[in-house]
Amino acid sequence: MSSDLMDKLTSLAKRRGFVFQSSEIYGGLASTWDYGPLGVELKRNVKNRWWRDMVTARENIVGLDAAILMNPKVWEASGHVEQFHDPLVDDRNSQKRYRLDHLLASQTPELLSKLATELLGRAPEGPPDPDTLTALTEAILAQEDVDLNSLGLLADGKAADWTLPRQFNLMLKTHLGPTEDEGSLTYLRPETAQGIFVNFLNVQAAARQRLPFGIAQIGKAFRNEITTGNFIFRTREFEQMEMEFFVRPGQTTKWLEYWTDERLNWYISLGITPGNLRVRPHGPDELAHYSTACNDVEYRFPFMQKGDDSEGWGELEGIADRGTYDLQRHAEFSGKKLSFMDPGLNEKVLPAVVESSAGVDRTVLALLTDAYHEEEVKGEVRVVLRLSPAMAPITVAVFPLVNRDGMPERAHQLVDDLMGDFAAFYDAGGSIGRRYRRQDEAGTPFGITIDGQTSEDQTVTIRDRDSMAQERISLDKVKVWLREKMG
Ligand code: ATP
DSSP states (O other): HHHOOOOOOHHHHHHHSSSSETTGGGGGOOOOEEEOOHHHHHHHHHHHHHHIIIIITTEEEEEEOOBBBOTTHHHHHTTTHOOOOOEEEEEEETTTEEEEEHHHHHHHHHHHHHHHHHHHOOOOSSSOHHHHHHHHHHHHHSSOOOOOOHHTBTTTOOOOOOOOOOEESSEEEEOOOOOGGGGGGEEEEEHHHHHHHHHHHHHHHHHOOOEEEEEEEEEEEOOOEEESSSSTOOSEEEEEEOOOOOOOTTOHHHHHHHHHHHHHHHHTTTOOOOOGGEEOOOOOGGGOTOEEEEEEEEEEOOOOOSSSTTTEEEEEEEEEETTTTHHHHHHHHHOOOOHHHHHHTTTEEOEEEHHHHHHHHHHHEEEEEEEEEEEEETEEEEEOOOOOOOOOOSSSEESSSHHHHTHHHHHHOOOOOOOHTSEEEEEOOSHHEEEEHHHHTTTTTTEEOOOOOHHSSSSEEEEETTOEEEEEEEGGGHHHHHHHHHH
């Protein structure tokens, strides 16, 4: 059922123009996707909603749009050059690549206990905990020319021929200017957050904010992910919606709690089923190098198998206590003072940060997954995307019942009239039943049909996508009716 659903979603996404494989005519490019006409609208609805709820509706949060390319020193200061990597090994037999820590986790408890005794001087009781696995990974990497073959590590239960493990940095490199030497090296940003930190004083001074206040940004980020997949869940190019909230040091715990609640409720407000959402606090072994506490908002993706490390849940967003780590490091590496005189405090302060870091693409995937339904109608399978009216790419489709008797003209007129206020769409292709089905798959909540009666009494039928119920209303009530349903 689960990977089946993924296949169905991927093919619906292509058929209806939500998401296409990138560079498809050349055979594609692994894990890169392009958003089609409906996908781009859905994505825009997500981003607009986020911007409205996080920036426009709040006095103490302002926006920023920083460049993707930054001075490479930023990434030294942020810790990404040194810390943002995965330990990798290859099996020469199968040509498969593994993350060393994941590989260790897949070994038998007996072997792990033996390795822990040899390398750490202690043997865990029962299956090894994440801390032991992390310590083992580090102990192995610390050995020069370590031979994984002599340690007896198996690949998917089979004998392997291991290469030396090596650290693989996840940042995508590029060179600026005509030479490709060290001096021209920079990175495509792996997160948008650093653009906010390095602009912290500019924004604070220009927007005259006092603590606590936030800076928000939406933009592309890039990571050379090793294990990609699950459609748009994990890609090498993706979009983030990040908000860094600057508070007095010592106040991060309460703000972490506040933003965790706010953010969970935000996903519910998009129409996602609450039972498919949860908050999961990170264990100490999972925390990123900059953070002391983190809560993930997760969605229950049916295609993520139970039993793997995600247990069926996938991260949509991380809400993290970054403390003063980033500003302190940037002050250190740039030699610039980043503390400021807070009018509310009357003293110089280097604020601490609580971050909300969400993925646009993962939110889109959660919306599509949650909305996808199949039901039997008159012996046929009806596929319907139950997107909320506020998220749906098209709000209302308008159909002339037949292509004559002035119906197409009248339908066009109605679309023109609606377009300023709603995402309206004209469709005259095929039988009315087929047009309904197409809009069901596109997630369009309402369909208006112009029929023979329209010219007589100025009424139309409106069909509700979910109940398929139709009602007849007068043309001049259509806008009010739609506005009411949009909430
Ligand atoms: P994961 O553990 O799944 O790799 P992460 O913890 O590294 O994610 P963060 O660094 O916290 O992710 O990034 C914040 C958000 O950015 C994530 O919650 C996710 O929504 C999004 N994101 C991160 N990496 C990717 C990716 N490769 N593809 C799509 N979205 C991503």
